[in-house]
Amino acid sequence: MNDTIHIENETLVAYIYDEVDAPEKARVARHLQQCATCGAEYAALTGVRTVLQAWAPPHAGLGFTVVPRTEAEQSARVLRPAPWWNTVPVWAQAVAAILVLAVSAAVANIQVRSGADGFAVTTGWMSQSASARERTSELPRDPADLSAGASAKAEAAIGREGGAAATRAPVATASVTGAEDWKAALVSLEQQLRNEIRTSRSADAVVRTSSRPSADEATIRRVQELLAASEARQERQLALRLTQFNRDVNVQRQADLVRIQQLFGHSEGEISKQRQMLNYVMRASAPQQ
Amino acid sequence: MNWDFGPFPTFGGGPESNRIASKFDTFRMVATDEELVAKSMAGDLESFNQLVLRWERPIYALAYRVLGRDEDARDVAQETFLRAFRALPGFKGQAKFSSWLYRIALNLCRDWIRRKKRTPVVDMPEGVDIAELAAEQGPVESIEDLVARQEMSRIVAEGMKLLPEEQRTAIVLKEYHGLTFQEIAELQGCPLSTVKTRLYQGLSVLRKHLESQGMTSLNSGRAS
Numbered sequence: 001m002n003d004t005i006h007i008e009n010e011t012l013v014a015y016i017y018d019e020v021d022a023p024e025k026a027r028v029a030r031h032l033q034q035c036a037t038c039g040a041e042y043a044a045l046t047g048v049r050t051v052l053q054a055w056a057p058p059h060a061g062l063g064f065t066v067v068p069r070t071e072a073e074q075s076a077r078v079l080r081p082a083p084w085w086n087t088v089p090v091w092a093q094a095v096a097a098i099l100v101l102a103v104s105a106a107v108a109n110i111q112v113r114s115g116a117d118g119f120a121v122t123t124g125w126m127s128q129s130a131s132a133r134e135r136t137s138e139l140p141r142d143p144a145d146l147s148a149g150a151s152a153k154a155e156a157a158i159g160r161e162g163g164a165a166a167t168r169a170p171v172a173t174a175s176v177t178g179a180e181d182w183k184a185a186l187v188s189l190e191q192q193l194r195n196e197i198r199t200s201r202s203a204d205a206v207v208r209t210s211s212r213p214s215a216d217e218a219t220i221r222r223v224q225e226l227l228a229a230s231e232a233r234q235e236r237q238l239a240l241r242l243t244q245f246n247r248d249v250n251v252q253r254q255a256d257l258v259r260i261q262q263l264f265g266h267s268e269g270e271i272s273k274q275r276q277m278l279n280y281v282m283r284a285s286a287p288q289q
Numbered sequence: 290m291n292w293d294f295g296p297f298p299t300f301g302g303g304p305e306s307n308r309i310a311s312k313f314d315t316f317r318m319v320a321t322d323e324e325l326v327a328k329s330m331a332g333d334l335e336s337f338n339q340l341v342l343r344w345e346r347p348i349y350a351l352a353y354r355v356l357g358r359d360e361d362a363r364d365v366a367q368e369t370f371l372r373a374f375r376a377l378p379g380f381k382g383q384a385k386f387s388s389w390l391y392r393i394a395l396n397l398c399r400d401w402i403r404r405k406k407r408t409p410v411v412d413m414p415e416g417v418d419i420a421e422l423a424a425e426q427g428p429v430e431s432i433e434d435l436v437a438r439q440e441m442s443r444i445v446a447e448g449m450k451l452l453p454e455e456q457r458t459a460i461v462l463k464e465y466h467g468l469t470f471q472e473i474a475e476l477q478g479c480p481l482s483t484v485k486t487r488l489y490q491g492l493s494v495l496r497k498h499l500e501s502q503g504m505t506s507l508n509s510g511r512a513s
Contacts, residue, residue: 010485013492017463019470046494051504052464054438057353057362057444062345064367065338066374149507240335 007038111121302394322386348394354461355398369394456491479481
C-alpha cells in the first residue's frame with residue numbers, strides 16, 4: 001500500500017470504528033501517516049462522527065408499564081377455536097339447510113292450493129281438521145238432507161269428474177263421522193294438556209322455591225370472591241405504583257442534589273473570577289505612584 | 290438476582306446504553322436481562338416492567354432517530370414492548386433480549402415508513418427553553434455553546450433525513466447504540482461488507498451536507 005493505492009472504503013470504516021484486527025490496524029495507521037489523501041478522508045469522517053454526537057432525541061418522559069388486563073377483558077379477547085359449522089363445506093351447509101326446510105315444511109304441513117279464488121296457502125294440522133269441520137258444517141244435519149245433499153254433491157262431482165259419483169257419497173258420510181271423532185279426541189287432548197301443564201307448573205314452583213336459597217348463597221359467595229380478588233388486585237397495583245413513585249423520587253432527588261452541587265461550584269467559580277476581575281480593575285485604576 | 294455488582298449488561302457501548310447503565314449502577318443490585326426474562330416468562334409482570342424501564346429509552350431513541358418524529362417514536366416504542374410481551378413465551382433466548390427488542394423496533398419502524406410511504410422528517414422539539422436546557426446541562430456548558438449545539442443538532446437531523454433508510458439505520462445503530470458490524474448485519478439481514486458500505490456512504494453524504502452548511506473543517510483532498 002502506497003500513496004497511489006488508497007485504503008479501501010470498507011477498511012477505512014472498519015478502522016474508524018476500531019473493528020479491525022491488530023495487523024490490519026497497524027497497516028492502516030502507517031498508511032494514514034504517509035498518504036495525505038487518506039489521512040484527510042479519515043479526519044473528515046472522524047469529524048462527521050464528532051458532529052453526529054450533537055444530535056440527541058428530546059428528553060421524553062416515557063414510563064411505559066405493562067398492566068394486567070381485567071378478567072372481563074381477558075375472557076373477551078381470548079382466542080377460541082373456530083365454530084364447528086365454519087369447518088363444514090358450503091355445499092354441505094346448503095344441503096343441510098334445504099333438508100331442514102323440507103322437513104320443516106313437512107312437519108308444518110304446508111299446502112298450496114290453487115282454485116277459482118286464486119292461490120291459498122295453508123299450514124298446520126289443525127287447519128285441516130278445521131276445514132273438515134267447515135265441510136261438516138256445510139253438510140246437512142238431517143240424514144235425509146244428508147243423502148240428498150250427498151247425492152247433489154255426487155251429481156256435481158259427476159258433472160266435473162264423471163264416473164266417480166258412486167264412491168263420492170260414502171266418503172262424505174265417513175268424513176262426517178270422522179270429524180265428530182276428531183272433535184271428541186281434540187277436546188280430550190286439550191283437557192289432558194291443560195292438566196299436564198297445571199301439574200308441571202305446580203311442580204316447577206315447588207322446585208324453584210326449594211332451590212332458590214342455595215342459588216342465592218352461591219351467587220353471594222361468588223360476588224364476595226370477586227370483590228376480594230378485586231381488592232387484592234388493587235392493593236397489588238397500589239403497592240407497585242408506590243414502589244415506582246418512591247424509586248422515581250429517589251432518582252430525582254439524587255439528580256437534584258448533583259445539580260445543586262454543580263451550581264454551587266459554578267457560583268463559587270464565578271464569584272472568584274469576579275473578585276479577581278475587581279481586584280484587577282482596582283489595581284489598574286489605582287493612581288500610578 | 291446478581292449481587293456481585295458486575296457491570297451493567299449493555300448492548301454494545303453506545304451512549305444510550307451507557308446512560309441507562311450508569312443510572313442502574315447506582316442501585317448496585319442489578320438483575321441481568323436473562324434473569325428478568327426468565328422471571329417474566331414465569332409470569333412475573335414486575336420483572337418485565339423492569340426490562341421495559343431499562344430499555345424504553347434506547348428503543349425510543351432508536352425509533353426517534355430512524356423515524357424523526359417524537360410521537361411516532363413513542364408509538365413505536367410502546368408497540369415494541371407490547372409485541373415483546375405478547376411474544377415472550379416464544380422467545381428462545383438464542384439472541385440477546387436487547388437484540389430481539391431492537392429487531393422488533395426496527396421492523397416496526399420499517400413498517401411505519403412503508404405504510405406512510407414518506408421519508409422521515411425530523412421534527413425538532415418545539416418550545417425548548419434555552420435557559421431551562423442550560424440549567425439541565427449545568428455550568429459546564431455556556432448558553433452560547435448550547436445554542437451552537439442545538440443548531441448543530443438541527444443540521445445533523447436534516448442531514449440524516451437525506452439518507453436512505455438502510456444507511457440511516459446503520460449509522461444510528463453504530464453511532465448511538467454502539468452495535469458491532471456483525472450485530473447490525475444480523476439486524477438488517479445483510480452481509481457484513483454491506484454494512485460497512487452503508488456506513489461509509491452514509492457518513493460521506495453527511496459530510497457533504499455538513500460542508501454545505503459551512504462546516505469547512507471537514508474538507509479533505511480525497512474524492513469519495
